[in-house]
Amino acid sequence: MNTPIRRNTKQRAAISEVVQSLSNFHSAQDIHAELAKRGSTVGLSTVYRALAAMAADGDVDTLLRDDGETLYRQCADAAHHHHLVCRQCGATVEVDGPTVETWTQRIAAEHDFDDVSHTLEVFGRCAQCRAQG
Amino acid sequence: MNTPIRRNTKQRAAISEVVQSLSNFHSAQDIHAELAKRGSTVGLSTVYRALAAMAADGDVDTLLRDDGETLYRQCADAAHHHHLVCRQCGATVEVDGPTVETWTQRIAAEHDFDDVSHTLEVFGRCAQCRAQG
DNA sequence: ACTGATATTGACAATCGTTTTCATGTAGGG
DNA sequence: CCCTACATGAAAACGATTGTCAATATCAGT
Ligand SMILES: [Zn+2]
Ligand SMILES: [Zn+2]
Ligand SMILES: [Zn+2]
Ligand SMILES: [Zn+2]
Numbered sequence: 001m002n003t004p005i006r007r008n009t010k011q012r013a014a015i016s017e018v019v020q021s022l023s024n025f026h027s028a029q030d031i032h033a034e035l036a037k038r039g040s041t042v043g044l045s046t047v048y049r050a051l052a053a054m055a056a057d058g059d060v061d062t063l064l065r066d067d068g069e070t071l072y073r074q075c076a077d078a079a080h081h082h083h084l085v086c087r088q089c090g091a092t093v094e095v096d097g098p099t100v101e102t103w104t105q106r107i108a109a110e111h112d113f114d115d116v117s118h119t120l121e122v123f124g125r126c127a128q129c130r131a132q133g
Numbered sequence: 134m135n136t137p138i139r140r141n142t143k144q145r146a147a148i149s150e151v152v153q154s155l156s157n158f159h160s161a162q163d164i165h166a167e168l169a170k171r172g173s174t175v176g177l178s179t180v181y182r183a184l185a186a187m188a189a190d191g192d193v194d195t196l197l198r199d200d201g202e203t204l205y206r207q208c209a210d211a212a213h214h215h216h217l218v219c220r221q222c223g224a225t226v227e228v229d230g231p232t233v234e235t236w237t238q239r240i241a242a243e244h245d246f247d248d249v250s251h252t253l254e255v256f257g258r259c260a261q262c263r264a265q266g
Numbered sequence: 267a268c269t270g271a272t273a274t275t276g277a278c279a280a281t282c283g284t285t286t287t288c289a290t291g292t293a294g295g296g
Numbered sequence: 297c298c299c300t301a302c303a304t305g306a307a308a309a310c311g312a313t314t315g316t317c318a319a320t321a322t323c324a325g326t
Binding site (some may be wrong): 064066067068069070084086087093095097099100103104107108111112113114115116117118119120121122123124125126127130 | 197199200201202203217219220226228230232233236237240241244245246247248249250251252253254255256257258259260263
Binding site (some may be wrong): 137138139140142144145174175176177178179182183200201 | 272273274275277278283284
């Protein structure tokens with residue numbers, strides 16, 4: 001019922017460090033592999049648990065891929081925002097959408113919906129990837 | 134390389150009929166169970182394949198749940214639109230967002246992104262569920 | 267209708283991301 | 297230092313989805 005207390009462990013520190021060093025969205029398994037590459041021996045379950053906790057605490061952002069895989073990213077902006085992601089290379093830009101936020105509220109009110117939340121992601125091809133093609 | 138030809142089978146007809154009869158989003162397994170309940174003996178693999186094909190052809194809409202499960206729905210509007218979904222009962226309203234569409238384009242242009250698409254879903258609690266508590 | 271090329275089906279196994287289990291280790295307040 | 301709740305990790309379990317493949321059905325062309 002009450003929020004569980006988080007402890008500071010070497011594993012979580014290592015995971016957090018890796019996530020911060022990766023600029024784009026990455027899967028739990030990606031991060032686990034990267035940890036291994038850097039000599040860390042954190043267990044895969046721990047990576048999953050830590051990332052889930054970080055996401056629950058709002059410390060990292062999540063992105064659901066079409067195939068259901070969850071990706072994580074350490075964003076610069078802690079406040080609510082959305083993402084513009086390159087389908088090809090994964091380059092990610094944090095974007096703000098005040099227009100969308102108000103639209104969401106209005107739509108919900110119009111249909112008498114309460115306690116509203118939303119998910120919004122924009123995908124495309126970045127300039128760099130277009131140049132290569 | 135070329136688009137595969139679709140054949141009209143009793144199984145697909147049955148699946149399509151069930152999807153149309155369910156007003157909200159439902160999983161492939163839900164639909165398979167409903168088919169069984171109605172006496173149909175369509176295989177689960179067939180249900181998955183048919184729904185994927187229908188989604189690819191734009192005949193049904195899909196919704197990715199947080200846990201990665203894919204839900205399907207037969208929408209009245211064939212054109213691009215979004216959904217306002219009740220978290221509790223699943224009641225779904227099709228909504229149009231011209232504001233969001235233009236915002237998306239603008240954001241993409243500002244960051245020099247090409248070939249843009251987006252996903253947007255709004256969740257909340259409908260009036261009926263609020264009344265109950 | 268008959269035929270043949272090819273798409274479709276379905277029972278089952280396999281895949282794969284994620285969660286659970288549970289015995290052991292550890293953080294951190296008192 | 298001690299205690300206890302939380303965290304870890306190896307392995308097994310889970311669950312949605314996809315692959316396999318032999319048998320079957322569709323449908324365009326004759
Ligand atoms: Zn790119
Ligand atoms: Zn928003
Ligand atoms: Zn729809
Ligand atoms: Zn849209």
